[in-house]
Amino acid sequence: MIPSTKLPWLVQTSDLAVTYPNGHQALYPTSLTIYPGEILVLLGASGAGKSTLLRSLNGLVRPSEGEIILSDIGRPQRDKRVLREHRRKTGMVFQQHHLIGRLTVLANVLLGRVATRGNWRSLFPWSREDKLEALAVLDRVGLVDKALVRADALSGGQQQRVGIARALIQKPRLMLADEPVASLDPVTAESVLTLLHDICKTDHLTAVVSLHQIEFAKKFADRIIGLSHGTVVFEGKPDALGDDAMRRLYATSSQSSKPSSGFVAPALYAA
Numbered sequence: 274m275i276p277s278t279k280l281p282w283l284v285q286t287s288d289l290a291v292t293y294p295n296g297h298q299a300l301y302p303t304s305l306t307i308y309p310g311e312i313l314v315l316l317g318a319s320g321a322g323k324s325t326l327l328r329s330l331n332g333l334v335r336p337s338e339g340e341i342i343l344s345d346i347g348r349p350q351r352d353k354r355v356l357r358e359h360r361r362k363t364g365m366v367f368q369q370h371h372l373i374g375r376l377t378v379l380a381n382v383l384l385g386r387v388a389t390r391g392n393w394r395s396l397f398p399w400s401r402e403d404k405l406e407a408l409a410v411l412d413r414v415g416l417v418d419k420a421l422v423r424a425d426a427l428s429g430g431q432q433q434r435v436g437i438a439r440a441l442i443q444k445p446r447l448m449l450a451d452e453p454v455a456s457l458d459p460v461t462a463e464s465v466l467t468l469l470h471d472i473c474k475t476d477h478l479t480a481v482v483s484l485h486q487i488e489f490a491k492k493f494a495d496r497i498i499g500l501s502h503g504t505v506v507f508e509g510k511p512d513a514l515g516d517d518a519m520r521r522l523y524a525t526s527s528q529s530s531k532p533s534s535g536f537v538a539p540a541l542y543a544a
């Protein structure tokens with residue numbers, strides 16, 4: 274079932290579900306709408322299904338049921354060209370940055386350009402324009418002076434900033450950040466999330482960010498999706514995340530109710 278809404282939207286998931294090859298159902302049928310320019314935080318305990326939902330949004334995890342619909346380009350599961358286009362326009366930020374340590378910061382950022390180059394163009398050296406673009410995104414994350422330093426010589430927080438720059442060089446319209454600050458100390462984590470938040474707001478970028486930390490979710494999210502055991506148990510603005518919702522979010526297996534459809538009426542968001 275496709276959620277209906279009168280607001281403009283960017284992504285909808287329609288009864289999206291994921292069962293891994295070992296038979297474990299990590300996401301029960303979930304229908305969500307993601308709106309342009311919003312920062313949507315996926316919150317939940319370890320194993321709740323945050324990464325599964327987030328990664329299924331760009332096909333890194335293959336949905337076993339349901340569908341993703343993109344308002345601008347279509348249905349990526351039905352057409353490989355749409356999937357390629359969607360991935361090209363989607364920046365990904367990972368918990369462990371996935372940088373190549375022996376390469377310079379600049380070279381790592383330029384790797385983000387591979388997604389936007391044709392295959393044959395990837396055989397040629399980077400152009401001056403590519404390099405200037407990489408320096409410009411490094412400047413945005415405050416690391417232009419580290420451009421020629423090896424990536425493994427940077428701190429964890431700096432490496433994550435490079436990860437953000439590498440995503441930005443793709444000129445994405447959607448950012449997916451999978452536990453981007455889980456390996457960082459609280460102060461560094463907050464500064465990285467502040468940077469990500471400010472860039473998304475300046476560029477009117479839509480972001481889906483999975484987080485463990487409730488205080489960060491409340492501070493940086495426009496809207497929170499709470500997951501428990503593969504089911505959406507909360508959907509709303511940060512202020513609405515009260516004690517009841519927290520109990521549902523962090524209920525243990527024996528306390529949690531059997532998963533049902535994750536459908537959440539868009540009206541909840543509009544309210």
Ligand SMILES: Nc1ncnc2c1ncn2[C@@H]1O[C@H](COP(=O)(O)OP(=O)(O)OP(=O)(O)O)[C@@H](O)[C@H]1O
Binds near residue numbers: 294326483
């Ligand atoms: N490739 C896989 N094969 C089988 N089961 C998996 C796989 N990946 C994840 N799972 C299981 O699916 C469930 C959801 O995992 P997921 O990583 O989506 O949760 P999460 O909320 O992101 O957890 P965390 O915060 O610890 O990263 C967990 O029980 C996990 O063990």
